[in-house]
Amino acid sequence: METKPRLIAALFGLTLLGATALSGVHAQASANTPTPKELLGKSTAQEWRTPDPQNLLVMQLPQGQVLIELAPDFTPLHVANIRTLAHEHYFDGLAIVRVQDNFVTQWGDPQSDDNGDKNKLKPLGTAKATLPPEYTRPFDARLPFTALADGDVYAPEVGFSEGFPVGRDQASGQEWLAHCYGMVGVGRDIDPQTGSGSELYAVIGQAPRGLDRNLAVVGRVLQGMEYLSGLPRGTGPLGFYEKPAQRVTIHSVQLASDLPAAKRPAIEVLRTDSATFAALVDAKRNRRDDFYRQPAGKIDLCSINVPVREAKPKP
Amino acid sequence: METKPRLIAALFGLTLLGATALSGVHAQASANTPTPKELLGKSTAQEWRTPDPQNLLVMQLPQGQVLIELAPDFTPLHVANIRTLAHEHYFDGLAIVRVQDNFVTQWGDPQSDDNGDKNKLKPLGTAKATLPPEYTRPFDARLPFTALADGDVYAPEVGFSEGFPVGRDQASGQEWLAHCYGMVGVGRDIDPQTGSGSELYAVIGQAPRGLDRNLAVVGRVLQGMEYLSGLPRGTGPLGFYEKPAQRVTIHSVQLASDLPAAKRPAIEVLRTDSATFAALVDAKRNRRDDFYRQPAGKIDLCSINVPVREAKPKP
Numbered sequence: 001m002e003t004k005p006r007l008i009a010a011l012f013g014l015t016l017l018g019a020t021a022l023s024g025v026h027a028q029a030s031a032n033t034p035t036p037k038e039l040l041g042k043s044t045a046q047e048w049r050t051p052d053p054q055n056l057l058v059m060q061l062p063q064g065q066v067l068i069e070l071a072p073d074f075t076p077l078h079v080a081n082i083r084t085l086a087h088e089h090y091f092d093g094l095a096i097v098r099v100q101d102n103f104v105t106q107w108g109d110p111q112s113d114d115n116g117d118k119n120k121l122k123p124l125g126t127a128k129a130t131l132p133p134e135y136t137r138p139f140d141a142r143l144p145f146t147a148l149a150d151g152d153v154y155a156p157e158v159g160f161s162e163g164f165p166v167g168r169d170q171a172s173g174q175e176w177l178a179h180c181y182g183m184v185g186v187g188r189d190i191d192p193q194t195g196s197g198s199e200l201y202a203v204i205g206q207a208p209r210g211l212d213r214n215l216a217v218v219g220r221v222l223q224g225m226e227y228l229s230g231l232p233r234g235t236g237p238l239g240f241y242e243k244p245a246q247r248v249t250i251h252s253v254q255l256a257s258d259l260p261a262a263k264r265p266a267i268e269v270l271r272t273d274s275a276t277f278a279a280l281v282d283a284k285r286n287r288r289d290d291f292y293r294q295p296a297g298k299i300d301l302c303s304i305n306v307p308v309r310e311a312k313p314k315p
Numbered sequence: 316m317e318t319k320p321r322l323i324a325a326l327f328g329l330t331l332l333g334a335t336a337l338s339g340v341h342a343q344a345s346a347n348t349p350t351p352k353e354l355l356g357k358s359t360a361q362e363w364r365t366p367d368p369q370n371l372l373v374m375q376l377p378q379g380q381v382l383i384e385l386a387p388d389f390t391p392l393h394v395a396n397i398r399t400l401a402h403e404h405y406f407d408g409l410a411i412v413r414v415q416d417n418f419v420t421q422w423g424d425p426q427s428d429d430n431g432d433k434n435k436l437k438p439l440g441t442a443k444a445t446l447p448p449e450y451t452r453p454f455d456a457r458l459p460f461t462a463l464a465d466g467d468v469y470a471p472e473v474g475f476s477e478g479f480p481v482g483r484d485q486a487s488g489q490e491w492l493a494h495c496y497g498m499v500g501v502g503r504d505i506d507p508q509t510g511s512g513s514e515l516y517a518v519i520g521q522a523p524r525g526l527d528r529n530l531a532v533v534g535r536v537l538q539g540m541e542y543l544s545g546l547p548r549g550t551g552p553l554g555f556y557e558k559p560a561q562r563v564t565i566h567s568v569q570l571a572s573d574l575p576a577a578k579r580p581a582i583e584v585l586r587t588d589s590a591t592f593a594a595l596v597d598a599k600r601n602r603r604d605d606f607y608r609q610p611a612g613k614i615d616l617c618s619i620n621v622p623v624r625e626a627k628p629k630p
Contacts, residue, residue, distance in 0.1 A: 205544075214609050225416060226548035296524060
């Protein structure tokens with residue numbers, strides 16, 4: 001598990017850079033933009049939420065544990081199928097098969113690769129083999145939406161909903177999860193009806209927003225992203241590993257709700273409709289201190305990560 | 316060295332995904348958006364340029380070779396100092412000391428870390444220890460500029476100049492290199508006058524555009540980016556490696572112009588003011604085929620990578 005200072009630094013990538021990063025000189029307290037640590041230190045307990053254990057995937061890799069929060073309000077059929085796959089231990093023993101630089105890390109059944117044996121594919125159990133596309137969803141006024149102020153190259157409107165980065169288009173009445181760093185999507189064949197959730201990918205580079213509205217996005221990596229992004233890139237076409245030995249075997253993927261309560265990851269996510277989240281976004285937009293002499297005054301949807309912390313033990 | 320098909324796939328990350336990536340089904344020729352391979356296949360020899368050997372850094376890592384093109388028109392003092400450092404073998408035997416997830420990979424003298432011994436710092440030779448900031452530069456009408464059509468969250472105007480992603484601001488009369496994936500910048504202390512080029516970083520995640528105009532950007536990784544991005548993340552604060560054994564030792568960093576002609580990397584870069592580059596950008600903006608049913612119709616500055624290829628042997 002990560003320590004808090006590091007986690008904050010990772011989530012708000014720029015915030016500590018320079019002050020200490022490039023020289024070892026530590027920033028002094030000043031009347032400048034508040035730091036994420038300062039802002040998070042003033043957050044209230046009510047501003048944090050515990051992910052529903054039914055929406056929390058716990059993936060065990062040799063490198064460490066990866067936690068993924070699912071987004072059933074955006075891709076309900078795919079999330080339901082992934083829950084079934086995890087519940088029935090579909091992913092256990094499968095592998096990370098592809099790491100394409102500046103794009104995605106992908107996992108699933110190695111036999112589904114070009115060189116695989118289709119007769120040896122792992123059965124999907126009671127999960128469905130294909131699902132209808134869930135690439136966008138109609139607006140739902142019941143879903144929270146925290147809009148960002150600075151616009152977006154790709155979508156008419158962007159912001160956060162239930163902790164996830166979202167694009168919206170009033171003209172079409174649709175909204176969708178955006179392919180930001182750490183978002184998890186569903187691989188499929190050319191036919192849009194061919195995704196199931198048995199093959200998943202996480203974005204590991206510059207947000208490939210051209211994928212938005214073309215694939216089902218099912219969630220976000222809350223913790224352990226570095227175990228997916230810090231892997232050697234595959235040398236085959238599209239970053240597939242060429243040799244079986246290069247693949248990373250998945251020990252298990254379980255739903256937290258299938259774990260005994262005592263073994264469930266104890267984490268909390270900052271609510272994206274909280275005052276502290278708004279303050280963090282604003283501080284990052286306008287960062288000015290001894291190091292940052294020229295505040296951007298703007299921030300891009302995919303440059304904002306939502307803070308995650310270890311939950312304090314209950315007294 | 317990479318094979319061409321893979322290199323193209325890496326440069327235009329999305330282009331082949333889906334058609335083959337997620338299923339092994341190969342896309343059929345169609346009347347859809349032309350692929351990068353098709354467009355590059357029709358490019359003329361005049362549309363490619365050979366980087367000036369004086370601007371080409373050749374970095375040898377245990378994982379492989381990294382090529383970095385320097386941008387003297389944007390950061391002339393820093394580039395000159397880096398040339399001196401490379402010429403005098405400053406970087407040889409130093410190390411990658413930091414890999415912060417979704418942010419930067421950084422290399423330099425391990426003794427400059429917080430726990431280092433300042434008395435054991437490697438001397439800079441005839442290079443300067445500090446330089447004036449070169450975070451932006453005045454417009455120069457002699458520099459080419461290929462504007463992008465879709466706007467940008469951070470800068471009033473964006474495009475490409477001499478192969479590099481650039482932001483511009485007519486109001487201030489300034490332009491600058493943007494912190495896109497694979498761009499290389501100069502670490503410094505809090506004081507803006509403290510950069511030298513002896514500590515460099517490459518962007519390995521979502522473009523940290525908030526760094527724009529706060530740091531000197533000196534170039535772009537042309538090849539071997541996967542050796543910088545595919546490293547285990549450091550577990551210390553800000554992604555510094557905590558144990559010396561985790562660092563990646565740099566065998567050497569040389570200017571191509573210091574190598575015998577026969578040993579210089581034979582690569583070519585597509586000109587960003589060429590018709591083929593414009594066609595590639597347009598095809599990526601509007602990608603529509605059997606897989607991409609919903610073209611983005613837009614593209615972000617940092618989602619465009621400039622193609623690099625092996626030069627054909629001279630007859």
